[in-house]
Amino acid sequence: MNRYSRHIILTEIGQEGQDKLSKSKVLVIGAGGLGCPVLQYLTAAGIGTIGIIDFDIVSESNLQRQVLYGASTLGINKAIAAKARLEDLNNTILIKAYPEKLTHKNALTIFKNYDIIVDGTDNFSTRYLVNDASILTSKPLVYAGIYKFEGQVSVFNYKKGPSYRCLFPKQPETGSIPNCSEIGVLGVLPGIIGTLQANEVIKLILEIGEVLSGKVLYYNSLNHQINLTKVNRSEKEIQKVMDTKTVFEALDEEINCETPVRIISIKDVINKKNIQWIDVRDTNVNPEINHSEVFQIPLKDLKQNLNKIELGKEQILFCQAGIKSKKAASILQNHKIHSSFSLKNGAFEVMEYFNNKNYFGNNKHLKKLWWKNKEKDSTGIPIIDLCISSGFESGYLHHILRLSKTPKS
Numbered sequence: 038m039n040r041y042s043r044h045i046i047l048t049e050i051g052q053e054g055q056d057k058l059s060k061s062k063v064l065v066i067g068a069g070g071l072g073c074p075v076l077q078y079l080t081a082a083g084i085g086t087i088g089i090i091d092f093d094i095v096s097e098s099n100l101q102r103q104v105l106y107g108a109s110t111l112g113i114n115k116a117i118a119a120k121a122r123l124e125d126l127n128n129t130i131l132i133k134a135y136p137e138k139l140t141h142k143n144a145l146t147i148f149k150n151y152d153i154i155v156d157g158t159d160n161f162s163t164r165y166l167v168n169d170a171s172i173l174t175s176k177p178l179v180y181a182g183i184y185k186f187e188g189q190v191s192v193f194n195y196k197k198g199p200s201y202r203c204l205f206p207k208q209p210e211t212g213s214i215p216n217c218s219e220i221g222v223l224g225v226l227p228g229i230i231g232t233l234q235a236n237e238v239i240k241l242i243l244e245i246g247e248v249l250s251g252k253v254l255y256y257n258s259l260n261h262q263i264n265l266t267k268v269n270r271s272e273k274e275i276q277k278v279m280d281t282k283t284v285f286e287a288l289d290e291e292i293n294c295e296t297p298v299r300i301i302s303i304k305d306v307i308n309k310k311n312i313q314w315i316d317v318r319d320t321n322v323n324p325e326i327n328h329s330e331v332f333q334i335p336l337k338d339l340k341q342n343l344n345k346i347e348l349g350k351e352q353i354l355f356c357q358a359g360i361k362s363k364k365a366a367s368i369l370q371n372h373k374i375h376s377s378f379s380l381k382n383g384a385f386e387v388m389e390y391f392n393n394k395n396y397f398g399n400n401k402h403l404k405k406l407w408w409k410n411k412e413k414d415s416t417g418i419p420i421i422d423l424c425i426s427s428g429f430e431s432g433y434l435h436h437i438l439r440l441s442k443t444p445k446s
Contacts, residue, residue, distance in 0.1 A: 040129070041083050054243045055083060059130075061242045064088040064151040066139055066167050068115040070227030071181050071234065072157030073105045078235035080123045083130060084242075087123070088151055090135035091115040102224040139163060141288040144170035153238055156180045157231070160360075165208050168193060168201035172278045173285060179237045181230045186223050188230035191253040191268065192237050198250035199270040206274050210364075220322070220357075226258050298366035301378035303386045306353055313350040314387070317365040318357055324388045331387070336361045339368055346374055355380035355387050 044050045044058075063084050065072050068091040079087055093115050095106045103115075110118040116134040123132050135147065144166060148154060154176045156167045164180075171178040177195040181188060193200045233254070240246045255264045281288065306312070316326060316333040334342045336356070346352060352369065354362040354377055362379040369377040380387065 040127075044082070049245050050243060054245075057242055058083050058239070059085045061153070062086040062088070062151045063153045063155060063238055064090065064148065065155045065157055066090055066163070067157035067159065068103075068105070068119040069093070069099065069157060069159060070102045070183065070222065071159075071231040072115075072155075073103045073119070074228045074231030075155055075157060075235045075238070076105065076119055076123055077126065078232060079238060080127045080130065080132070082235075082239060083127065084238075086131045086133070086151075088133045088135060088147070089116040089119050090137065090139055090147065091119075092136060092138040102222065102227050104228065139166060141166060141170075142286045145174055145285065148174040148176055151176065153241055154178045155234055155238060157234075161209050164201060169278045169281065169285070172200055172275060173282055177241055179234050179241070181234045183222055183226050183230055185220060186226060186258045188226055188233075188256045188258070189253050190230060190233045190237065190249060190256075192241070192248050192250045195241070195248060195250040197270065199268045200275060200278070202274040202278065203271040204253065204268050206271070223258055229258065230256065298363050298370060299378045300359075300363075300381050301353065302381045303390055306378075306380070306390070309351060309353075311350050313347045313352050315346075315352055315354050315365070316356075316384070316387075317354055317361050318384065322357070324384055326384060326388050326391065328391050330391075336365050339365055340372075343369075343372055343374070348374070348376070350376070352377040353380055354378065355383055358383045 039045065041055050041058075044055050045052050047054075061084050063079055063086070065075055065079075065087065068076065068089050072089070072091070076087065076089065091114070095103070095110045095113055095115055095118055097111060099106060100108075105119050105122045106115070110122075114134075114136040116136045120132045120134040137143070139147075148170050154167065154171050156164060156178060158164055158167065164182075168178060168180075170176075171194045175194070178193040178201070179190075180193055180201060181190045183189075191204070192198070193203075233256075237249055240248055251268055251270075253266045253268055255266065256262075314328075314331040316331055317336045317339065318333075319335050319337075320333065332345065334345060346369065352366075352374070354365045354369075356362045356365075359379060359381055362383070366377045366379040369375075
């Protein structure tokens with residue numbers, strides 16, 4: 038039976054409609070929570086050419102909601118991993134992977150090769166970039182955003198309809214609004230919202246139904262409440278974008294002129310002595326880190342609290358995922374405080390750091406230290422004297438006490 042028979046027997050689609058799908062070209066920006074369901078259903082539907090652009094790699098925290106990936110794809114670029122999975126789902130279509138970051142320099146060139154653009158990103162700077170490039174290349178944009186338990190979907194730049202900038206004219210300051218890596222998200226929500234995006238793409242291609250142009254659909258997963266809000270086109274905002282056409286590709290240089298910050302890993306922090314821990318997250322967020330060494334200054338209040346920075350120490354700034362902390366470090370640099378670092382990952386690593394601190398103030402993991410470079414007898418058991426010596430060296434006195442209570446053979 039034909040792969041697309043369930044489409045073809047629909048009178049609204051038929052063979053003619055399926056042929057339209059097979060001739061269409063769709064670019065999906067971001068192969069994350071939203072991108073995964075979009076890509077799955079567009080691939081299954083038989084979209085002729087699908088482009089995937091994503092510079093990120095698969096991490097364990099993605100597996101809660103990004104259903105194209107598994108343990109075997111950890112550490113692999115998402116665009117490449119998604120392409121491999123989707124080619125198994127449908128080997129009759131063309132899938133192109135772009136394992137790179139979308140920038141002002143490459144956006145227009147890539148967009149020109151596609152009919153429809155799908156925004157599956159999770160940060161505002163890229164959303165505005167995607168929107169502006171869609172306007173300049175005259176491509177309809179299927180947009181979605183998610184926040185905790187809620188999501189929204191719309192279609193922009195379609196038949197003289199509004200753009201994303203008509204809804205949100207001003208781009209929020211970097212780090213001012215948390216993304217899902219900082220605030221969390223219900224695992225099934227991207228699946229619901231991403232599927233709605235895929236539905237809009239298919240409607241656009243087939244020219245059927247009522248497209249979500251000029252309105253935004255809001256969905257609440259806790260009570261299944263759905264609202265539609267009207268969005269008007271702003272000629273002023275559209276013209277602002279059009280005026281950047283001749284300099285668009287050079288805009289990255291302006292964006293990248295932020296003060297460079299130093300990034301540090303938790304492993305490097307362990308060896309530092311004179312440091313000041315600063316939590317730049319908003320108050321009342323998880324995980325809570327209640328430790329005497331951690332001082333909290335939300336990013337929005339940092340400039341008003343520069344007097345609380347201990348200039349004789351190195352500042353280790355952290356947030357949920359290393360985004361706000363970069364902004365915070367940049368602010369300190371601009372105020373001539375050059376002893377600051379942005380922690381590479383974030384709060385969960387800080388929590389583990391303090392949980393692992395032993396009675397002597399060390400942060401060596403016993404499991405790793407215990408077995409590293411240990412001489413062993415014929416049974417493979419580390420020599421007890423060396424174990425005890427390592428225990429004293431690391432400060433894990435409670436483990437030595439446990440050894441002393443082990444029954445003699």
